[in-house]
Amino acid sequence: MKLSLPARAALCAFTVLALVFMYLPLLVVARLSFNPQKSVAWPGWTGYTTDWWSKAWEADAPREALINSCKVAFAAMIVALLLGTLAAMAMARFSFFGKHAVSFLLVLPIALPGIVTGIALQNTFSRTIDVGLFSFKVGFGYHSLIIAHATFCVVVAYNNVVARLRRSSPNLLEASADLGAHGTQTFRFITFPLMRSAMVAGGILAFALSFDEIVVTTFTAGSGFETLPVWILANFSRPNNVPLVNVMATFVMIVSIPLAWLAQRLSEGGDG
Amino acid sequence: MGERLEHAPNLTEIDLTDGRASEPSHPFRGVNRAFHGRRGLGVASTLGAPLAWMLLVYIGSLVLLVFSAFYELDPITQKPSDTFTWDNILAAFNIFDPAVRDTVWVLVRTAGVALIVTVLCFLIALPVAFFVSKVAWRWIRRGIIVAMLMPLWAGYLVKGYAWRAMVSPSGGKFAATGKGDGGFLDATFGWTPGYGRTAIIITLVYFWLPYMVLPIYAGLDRMSPSLLDAAGDLGAKPMRTFRSVILPLLMPAIAAGSIFTFSLSLGDYIVPQMVNNGKEKFMFGTLINSTLGAPNQPLAAAYTLWPLLIVILYLLAMKRLGAFENL
Numbered sequence: 001m002k003l004s005l006p007a008r009a010a011l012c013a014f015t016v017l018a019l020v021f022m023y024l025p026l027l028v029v030a031r032l033s034f035n036p037q038k039s040v041a042w043p044g045w046t047g048y049t050t051d052w053w054s055k056a057w058e059a060d061a062p063r064e065a066l067i068n069s070c071k072v073a074f075a076a077m078i079v080a081l082l083l084g085t086l087a088a089m090a091m092a093r094f095s096f097f098g099k100h101a102v103s104f105l106l107v108l109p110i111a112l113p114g115i116v117t118g119i120a121l122q123n124t125f126s127r128t129i130d131v132g133l134f135s136f137k138v139g140f141g142y143h144s145l146i147i148a149h150a151t152f153c154v155v156v157a158y159n160n161v162v163a164r165l166r167r168s169s170p171n172l173l174e175a176s177a178d179l180g181a182h183g184t185q186t187f188r189f190i191t192f193p194l195m196r197s198a199m200v201a202g203g204i205l206a207f208a209l210s211f212d213e214i215v216v217t218t219f220t221a222g223s224g225f226e227t228l229p230v231w232i233l234a235n236f237s238r239p240n241n242v243p244l245v246n247v248m249a250t251f252v253m254i255v256s257i258p259l260a261w262l263a264q265r266l267s268e269g270g271d272g
Numbered sequence: 273m274g275e276r277l278e279h280a281p282n283l284t285e286i287d288l289t290d291g292r293a294s295e296p297s298h299p300f301r302g303v304n305r306a307f308h309g310r311r312g313l314g315v316a317s318t319l320g321a322p323l324a325w326m327l328l329v330y331i332g333s334l335v336l337l338v339f340s341a342f343y344e345l346d347p348i349t350q351k352p353s354d355t356f357t358w359d360n361i362l363a364a365f366n367i368f369d370p371a372v373r374d375t376v377w378v379l380v381r382t383a384g385v386a387l388i389v390t391v392l393c394f395l396i397a398l399p400v401a402f403f404v405s406k407v408a409w410r411w412i413r414r415g416i417i418v419a420m421l422m423p424l425w426a427g428y429l430v431k432g433y434a435w436r437a438m439v440s441p442s443g444g445k446f447a448a449t450g451k452g453d454g455g456f457l458d459a460t461f462g463w464t465p466g467y468g469r470t471a472i473i474i475t476l477v478y479f480w481l482p483y484m485v486l487p488i489y490a491g492l493d494r495m496s497p498s499l500l501d502a503a504g505d506l507g508a509k510p511m512r513t514f515r516s517v518i519l520p521l522l523m524p525a526i527a528a529g530s531i532f533t534f535s536l537s538l539g540d541y542i543v544p545q546m547v548n549n550g551k552e553k554f555m556f557g558t559l560i561n562s563t564l565g566a567p568n569q570p571l572a573a574a575y576t577l578w579p580l581l582i583v584i585l586y587l588l589a590m591k592r593l594g595a596f597e598n599l
Contacts, residue, residue, distance in 0.1 A: 003407065003510060007510070008403075008407050011399055011402065011403040011407055012403060012407070012408075014399045014400065014403065015399070015400045015403045015404065015408075015416065018396055018420070018481075019416070019419060019420070021478070022419075022420060022423045022478070022481070022482075023423065024438075025431065025435055025437075025438050025478065026423060026426055026430075026431075026434060028434060028437055028438055028456045029430065029433065029434040040436060040437040040440045041440060041454060041455060041459070042437075042454065042455055042456040042458070042459035042460065083325055084322070086318045086319065086321055086322050087318070087319060087322035087323070089318045090314075090315055090319035091319075093314070093318075094311060094314060094315045094318075094319075096315050096319075100596070102323065103596065104587075104591075104596065105326050105327075105330075105331070106322075106326065107596075108330065109326075111531055111535055111587060112535065112539075112579075112580065112583055113535055113536065113538050113540070113583060114539055114540075115539045115541060115557045115560055115576065115579070116334075116337075116539060116576045116579055116580050116583075117330075119337060119560070119573065119576050120330075120334050120336070120576070121333050123333065123336060123337050123340050123569065123573060124329075124332065124336050124337075127336070147329060150325075151325070151326070151329050151330050154325070158322075182300065183300075183303070183307050183308070184300040184303060184304055205425075208425050212428050212429075213428070214428055214429055214542055215539070215541070229427070229428070229429045232429045232430070232433065233429060233542065233545075236429075236433050236436065236546065245433060249427065249430040249433055249434070252426070252427040252430050253426045253427065253430060256425050256427060257422050257423075257425060257426055260422055260425035261418065261422060264418050264422075268414075
């Protein structure tokens with residue numbers, strides 16, 4: 001198919017516009033974090049202050065929220081990585097009855113609206129669950145958040161690892177067996193090194209997903225427990241805290257975008 | 273050592289089975305033996321834990337949610353009681369009741385917003401993906417796609433907040449005194465949609481656009497250029513090639529992308545909060561959330577059955593279009 005030069009130029013211009021659309025809002029928030037005024041009104045490109053950054057550094061509430069977010073995201077990442085990698089190994093290596101249903105099941109927590117997942121988990125955690133021999137109640141706190149976040153993070157870890165395993169040739173495993181390796185040796189020297197960088201990538205993305213999550217979090221955190229998104233949600237409309245929100249928002253972007261880029265690089269590489 | 277001596281005389285057995293199994297130093301010998309040739313055990317040990325987690329925590333919770341919609345709210349403790357009732361389901365699904373009709377109307381409008389968002393995402397994603405996969409120089413392709421994906425990870429609230437700052441109208445409650453009192457759009461272009469429905473749609477498109485770009489790009493990338501050349505050789509103009517060749521082949525990819533744009537928009541209630549100033553309560557998520565605020569857990573549970581049903585029907589429809597091979 002031959003496209004005329006104007007058509008190609010138009011497509012190029014459109015793509016540039018789409019990229020501007022994606023990055024402009026982020027730049028606006030970054031600029032606002034240096035804004036001398038306490039508002040989201042656009043101050044133009046003149047007039048800078050770093051006061052808000054030092055104030056945010058000293059403020060307790062956002063720092064605590066940030067630490068909470070990191071703890072929850074780290075724990076959820078570990079659980080998700082473990083479960084996601086196991087699921088990926090099963091799905092890439094074996095074929096079994098109900099395989100399609102399993103892939104559907106893994107995607108469901110991020111495909112269903114967050115509010116459904118949130119209310120469902122909140123309902124479960126607040127109940128006393130009677131399983132005959134004993135009864136227990138999950139309750140709310142770090143653990144409920146970690147369980148909830150791990151549930152929808154599994155798919156991210158799974159996707160990364162399964163894509164890598166599917167791309168790698170099954171001949172490698174056969175060659176390993178032909179050379180006399182045990183199942184565990186094959187895992188240690190072939191399978192694990194193959195999927196290691198995909199696991200790191202999946203782990204970073206799972207961490208980012210958990211760190212960022214707000215809907216399920218508001219339902220499963222319990223009262224008084226703040227993650228960074230919860231803190232931003234509670235403060236974005238308070239005029240006095242707008243500068244701090246600008247700073248924390250910019251901080252999140254500065255940390256997460258390079259990490260996501262790193263994850264992208266890691267998940268591309270390692271084809272073996 | 274003992275085992276090795278036992279086996280030593282029978283050399284044929286060692287060779288025929290697994291010569292390595294007799295090495296005494298290997299700590300995983302038992303594991304290897306147990307798994308050797310047992311596929312079922314392999315599946316169970318890898319899939320068991322993730323499957324159990326997803327079934328117990330997630331599917332269990334969804335089933336429990338459906339059940340809890342059938343129980344009465346205890347007026348004293350404000351918690352679901354043991355008394356069975358159809359009232360909540362009727363309250364949420366009896367479309368002849370005028371109050372419920374309002375709810376359904378909200379749901380229809382929300383689904384409308386989600387559809388508009390999906391269509392807009394498609395209209396933006398298609399030219400971008402087409403440009404990147406078929407027109408742009410080879411070395412720049414990955415770069416543009418990665419650049420389109422990166423904002424996905426900038427933080428959901430951060431982006432919602434960014435749009436709040438973008439569309440903020442002049443003269444509002446938070447306007448600064450003195451110079452340029454509107455947000456970026458108002459101050460730069462002298463125009464802003466202000467807080468409201470348009471701002472919600474723009475923000476949702478911004479959020480989910482990368483989810484649409486990625487599968488369409490992957491679909492176009494897989495498409496052999498010779499197909500497009502063949503269409504051209506047979507006399508098709510670019511528009512005809514697009515309609516008769518590209519679009520049908522892209523359907524599964526579009527369906528995969530639309531799962532995210534549609535279902536994530538459908539349940540969203542944070543964005544309406546951020547760029548709507550809470551005036552217009554027309555998003556369904558907002559409605560469920562305010563029901564919970566009452567707080568009437570069983571009724572809220574009954575309400576969540578609506579989006580649950582819609583999204584599951586949508587997922588099944590998209591599955592028929594082949595979306596799940598493209599996720």
